[in-house]
Amino acid sequence: MAEATGEQKPETGDGTIKGEVISFNREKSFGIIHILTGDREIGTASHEDAEARKKTDTLFFNARTLAPGTDIKDIAEGTRVSLDITIGRNGPLAVNVKKASDK
Secondary structure, X not given: OHHHHOOOOOOOOOOOEEEEXXXXXXXXXXXXXXXXXXXXXXXOOXXXXXXXXXXXXXXXXXXXXXXXXXXXXXXXXXXXXXXXXXXXXXXXXXXXXXXXXXX
């Protein structure tokens, strides 16, 4: 998939980076993931906090950067995901995106 989107292959492929989908346009098959760091909890932020999160610690993703076997129907706003990061034509990009396991 890396070849189709023009990005480099990720340095690591273990999907240990965790994130939350904060925006997803199903019609156009792209969205934005907020990278989770430390003990930050999902679902407790105010509207202002959510707007601020969109401007920092975020990565673009699209249907072509989903991990093999991941169904786009499993991805929606608020979904916890695991991912890898690579550098695409326009900067950092989330790749190997898949719904995080409930561990």
